[in-house]
Amino acid sequence: MNFKKLTGALALSAVVASSLVAADTVKIGVQAPITGKYANEGQSIENFVKLIVDEKNAAGGLLGKQIEVVTCDDEAKAQKAAVCAKKLVNEGVFAVIGSYTSGATEAAQTTYYRNKVLQTSDGTSDSLISKKYWTFFRNSFPNSSQSDFTADYFVNVKKYQRIVVLSDYSSYSAGLGDSTEASTKALGGNVIFRGKVKSGTQNFTAVLTKIKAMKPDVIYYSGYYTDGGLIRAQQEQLEIDADFVGGDSNDNPDFVKLAGKSAEGTVLINFPTPEILPYPEAKKYLAAYKARFKMDPPSIWPVTNADGLRAVIEGVEKTNSFDTKKISDYIRSTMKDFPGITGPFNIREDGERVGAKFVVYNMKNDGTKEVVK
Amino acid sequence: MDTFLQQLINGLTVGSLYALVALGYTMVYGVMKLINFAHGDLVAFSAYVGLTIFTQFYGSSALSLVNIVIVFSLTAIVVAFVGVLLERLAYRPLRTAPRLSAVVSALGASLVIQNGIMLIWGPNMEIFPADVFPSTSWNFGGVIISFTQLVILALSAVLMVSLYIFINKTKMGTAIRATAIDQDAAKLMGINVNRIIMIIFIVGSMLGAIGGLFIGMYYRGLTFDMGWLYGLNAFIAAIIGGIGSIPGAMLGGLLLGLFNAMISGYISTEWAETFTFILLIVILIVKPTGLLGEKTAEKV
Numbered sequence: 001m002n003f004k005k006l007t008g009a010l011a012l013s014a015v016v017a018s019s020l021v022a023a024d025t026v027k028i029g030v031q032a033p034i035t036g037k038y039a040n041e042g043q044s045i046e047n048f049v050k051l052i053v054d055e056k057n058a059a060g061g062l063l064g065k066q067i068e069v070v071t072c073d074d075e076a077k078a079q080k081a082a083v084c085a086k087k088l089v090n091e092g093v094f095a096v097i098g099s100y101t102s103g104a105t106e107a108a109q110t111t112y113y114r115n116k117v118l119q120t121s122d123g124t125s126d127s128l129i130s131k132k133y134w135t136f137f138r139n140s141f142p143n144s145s146q147s148d149f150t151a152d153y154f155v156n157v158k159k160y161q162r163i164v165v166l167s168d169y170s171s172y173s174a175g176l177g178d179s180t181e182a183s184t185k186a187l188g189g190n191v192i193f194r195g196k197v198k199s200g201t202q203n204f205t206a207v208l209t210k211i212k213a214m215k216p217d218v219i220y221y222s223g224y225y226t227d228g229g230l231i232r233a234q235q236e237q238l239e240i241d242a243d244f245v246g247g248d249s250n251d252n253p254d255f256v257k258l259a260g261k262s263a264e265g266t267v268l269i270n271f272p273t274p275e276i277l278p279y280p281e282a283k284k285y286l287a288a289y290k291a292r293f294k295m296d297p298p299s300i301w302p303v304t305n306a307d308g309l310r311a312v313i314e315g316v317e318k319t320n321s322f323d324t325k326k327i328s329d330y331i332r333s334t335m336k337d338f339p340g341i342t343g344p345f346n347i348r349e350d351g352e353r354v355g356a357k358f359v360v361y362n363m364k365n366d367g368t369k370e371v372v373k
Numbered sequence: 374m375d376t377f378l379q380q381l382i383n384g385l386t387v388g389s390l391y392a393l394v395a396l397g398y399t400m401v402y403g404v405m406k407l408i409n410f411a412h413g414d415l416v417a418f419s420a421y422v423g424l425t426i427f428t429q430f431y432g433s434s435a436l437s438l439v440n441i442v443i444v445f446s447l448t449a450i451v452v453a454f455v456g457v458l459l460e461r462l463a464y465r466p467l468r469t470a471p472r473l474s475a476v477v478s479a480l481g482a483s484l485v486i487q488n489g490i491m492l493i494w495g496p497n498m499e500i501f502p503a504d505v506f507p508s509t510s511w512n513f514g515g516v517i518i519s520f521t522q523l524v525i526l527a528l529s530a531v532l533m534v535s536l537y538i539f540i541n542k543t544k545m546g547t548a549i550r551a552t553a554i555d556q557d558a559a560k561l562m563g564i565n566v567n568r569i570i571m572i573i574f575i576v577g578s579m580l581g582a583i584g585g586l587f588i589g590m591y592y593r594g595l596t597f598d599m600g601w602l603y604g605l606n607a608f609i610a611a612i613i614g615g616i617g618s619i620p621g622a623m624l625g626g627l628l629l630g631l632f633n634a635m636i637s638g639y640i641s642t643e644w645a646e647t648f649t650f651i652l653l654i655v656i657l658i659v660k661p662t663g664l665l666g667e668k669t670a671e672k673v
Contacts, residue, residue, distance in 0.1 A: 195642050200602065202592040205383040206637030206645070213376045226498055230594060237510065238379070239517050258594050260503030 026065045026322060028053065028309070029093035029117075031084045031108060033100050034073035041100045044302035046071050047293050049097050051285070052309055062316055074099050078107035085111035093117060094322050095312045097305050102128055109136055118324050120308030122301040129351045134328050137351040139308030140301065140342075141271075143172075144179050145356035146248065150220065150269055151183035153360060157373070158243070160217040162192045166207075166231065168199040168223040176222040176247055192216060197231070199223060204231050205238060212240045222247040229258025236262035243267060256367040266363040267372075271300050272342075276359065276371060281341045300342065307340040311347070314338055375515035380638040381631065386522045386591070388630020389529035393584035394607035395614070395622040396536065397577035403553045403617040404573050405468075407475050411459055411482035413604015415452060415578055418486055419585030420595050421494050423448040424501055441505070448586055449579040456578025457571055459486075465567075483600070491597040501593040525587045532580060533623050539576075540619055549573065553617070609649075613656055615666025624664060 030049050033042035046069075053067045061067060070091045072084035081099060085108035088096055095118035099105045102123030112119045113133040121128065122140040129138060154160045163184060167177030174196065181194050192214050195207055208231070211219065219235060219242050221228045228250040235244060236259075246255070248270040256263040274286055274297050285306065290296055297303055314335065315327035331347050338345040343357045360373040394416050401409040426444050463482040467475045510519035540546040552559040552569045560566055588603065589595055606629060614625025632652055637645040656664065 197642065198646070200596070200599075202588075202594065202599070202602075203383075203387050205386075206380060206634040207642040209376060209379045209383055209634075210638045210642070212379070226594060226596075230592060233593070237517070237519055239510075239512065254498060254500065257500040258498075260593070261508065 024065045025068045026062055027068045027070050027091060027093040028312075029088035029091065029096035029098075030069060030071040031074050031081065031088060031096050031098035031104070032071070033076035033104070034071065036075040036077075038076045038100050040298045041301055042073070042076070042098075044293075044297045044299075045098060045100060045305045048285075048289060048297065048302045048306040049309055051289055051292060052306055052313075055288075056313060062313060063320065063322070074104045074108075076101045076104050078103050081105070081107040082111065084108060089115045089117055094324055095119070095309075095327075097121075097309050099123070100301060100305075109133055112136070116324050118312060118328060120305070120312065122304045122308075132350060134332075134351075135324065137308070137311075137328070137331060137347045138353045139311070139345075140304040141353055141356035143176065144183075146269065146358060147176060147179035147183045149356060149358040150180050150245070150247070151187050151189060153245075153269065153373070154184055154218065154220070155187040155189040158218070160243075161190055162214065162216045162218075163189055164193045164195070164211050164214070164216040164219045164242070165191055166195050166197060166219060166221045166223070168227060169196055170199065170223070173199075173223040173247075173249070177220075180220060180222060180247075197223070197227065199227050201227075202230060204234050208234055208238050208240060212238055216240070216242045218243040218245055220245045220247070221250065224249045225252040225255035225258070229255040229263075232259040232266055233262045245269065251361070253367050256363060256365070261365060263363050263367075264365045268361045268363060268369075269358055270361065272357060272359040274300055274303050277303070277342060279339065279341065279343060281339055285341050304342050307342050307345055310340065311335065311338055311345055376638065378516040380634045382516065382518055382522065384631035384634030385627060386525055386630070387633065388610075388627035389525055390584055390587055390591075390603070390626075391607050391610045391629050392533065392623045392626025393529055393580050393587070394603055395610040395626045396533070396619065397581045398608055398611040399614070399616050399619060399622040400573050400577045402611070403619075404549065404570060405464070406472070407464060408479060408608070409459075409464075409577075410476070410479040410604070411463070411486055412577070412581060413602075413607065414483050414486035414490070414600035415456060415459070416581045416585040416588070416603050416607075417595070417597065417600030418455065418490055419448055419452045419582035420501075420589035420599070421490055421499065421597075422451050423582075423586040423589055424499060424595060425494075427502060427505065445583065445586060449582045452582035452585070453575045453578045455486075456574040456581075460570060460574045465570075483604075487598055487600060490600075494595075494597065496597060499595040501589045501595065503593065505590045521591050525591060528583070529587075532583065536576070536580070537619060545572065609653055612663055613653060615663025618663070618665045621663055621665035628664075 030046050032045040033039060049069055053069050056062060057066050070088060070093055072087050074081040074084045081104035089111060096112060098121055102125035105121040105123040105128060113135045117135060119136045120139045124140055124143050126142045126144055154163055165177050165181045167173040181191050184191050193211060197204055197207060221231055228246045232244050245267045251268050251270045311331055315330045316322060319326045319330050332349055344355055346354050348354050359371055361369040362372050363369060397412045398409060401407055423444060426447050459482055463478045464475060467478055506521045506524060510517055540549060548564045549569055551564055552566055556566050610625035610629045611622045613628060614621030633645050633649055636648045
């Protein structure tokens, strides 16, 4: 017992000593799933943060202070996320990158807000900005941006006259379907049918035959590839002369296997994958990432988080202070078209990232994709 | 009109699949008064076995007629063997036990087969090669029927007619019908009841196996829990037609498929299942034995 107390005291004094010695350092937190189901994403977020921090430190640091990264593993769980938030606040970070999932991000938001700590996350759930915390801004794009993009593609690019929107009953798919229908109508598009199918039913010929009689130009499916591939195959079998457009969850190699020959010419709409980002920052940072960690980021999300960090750094330098309120105001109001790795970085007053970039792929029979837009 | 005819073909195709599977339920029920809940999973198992034989022996290229016959026969034999094994292990020891024990055993067997499929082939979707049959289709004034659909419709019809003749016109069929009416009396007439039950399981599993192969070829995506979907629908089909009646299972399957397609096409896709179950309840209220359950009085 005494021994424990002693080591505790020693450890405490060590912490105090180190914080005294390191008076000219500043701390940035990473809250990410380092272990568990999304470990590869979480680790990649931490790696990307380290890459950018090391680059900054080598160039003299942030306003002359060396940046120290403090990581907390939230395992993508809400309870752990709440603990992480307290821990990182106690560590004295001024900004936190993460977390990866919307759920873990939301669980930590209030703690950061109360302690005036900046937070940026890639979570796509629309609810993340509903609390209107000035401390939070999103570095990816919300789900609703996908429907806006899709509607624009239908109405203004392809000029479809007769649009069919199908989804399954899951909250993700039905939500995307509903918002796509709403966005399309808002742009003056003509949605002639909005239907829901039961995922896993396998037989979609009945609803497709019904749709055929309506003579659609395009069938949009906002569900998952397991059903999307079959819907496409059965559409071809019934000789329905309409384009097929799938939402992001259709982007899977099994879609092509299920659709068979009918996969050719299918259009899928998704977030761009890192390797096809066209921006000069993307080329530079992705090459540096690969050189250091010997692999590519597993998805776009660690890259958007890196952009969140870069925006925070930009905010500190432009306001010449570590006052989080000032940094937040700068990022929201003054910063325009900051050159991000994932494209121009603009944050709206409520913390939403605007100017979403999506990619339209043409699918080929052999499973390869051709970027059309 | 062409939309109506197209829905008719859609419904008949799905309906024949339900009917093939429903026959397995109804035959076992007719003889043993047992709902074989594992039958649907046996159907899913057949689709996986068929897929494995296809890919192992012939690659994924288009197959000749001889090869297709071999694959169908091999799958049917494997599944029939598993069906007999199922009866031996899960049902025979409980034949004199209370009815409920056998039902619970059937539910257990269903889970064993389902999880077995998951352990052997994995939890991810397996995909049947495209174009096992030529991808030809015919367009009759806007009504489209594909080669695969034609094969399903034709072969199902042939199988159902053969089964009807087997049960009604052969000596073995007579023995099966006798066992269905009264097992003890059948024994006294010198009928080997164990052998009859084995034959019921072989025939039922083989029909299910062919149904499973059709499902695999037509829809192509296989999941380890798909047996539940087809098993449930086929079970409903068997009840609509009158469980225990062979023509009833055929009629019930076709009706269920047609009804589902027509509701989806003309009323509401979202409400198709609700209406289907309302139909089931109405039929059971009006005629508790099912459509053909009593009149023909041939419980097999």
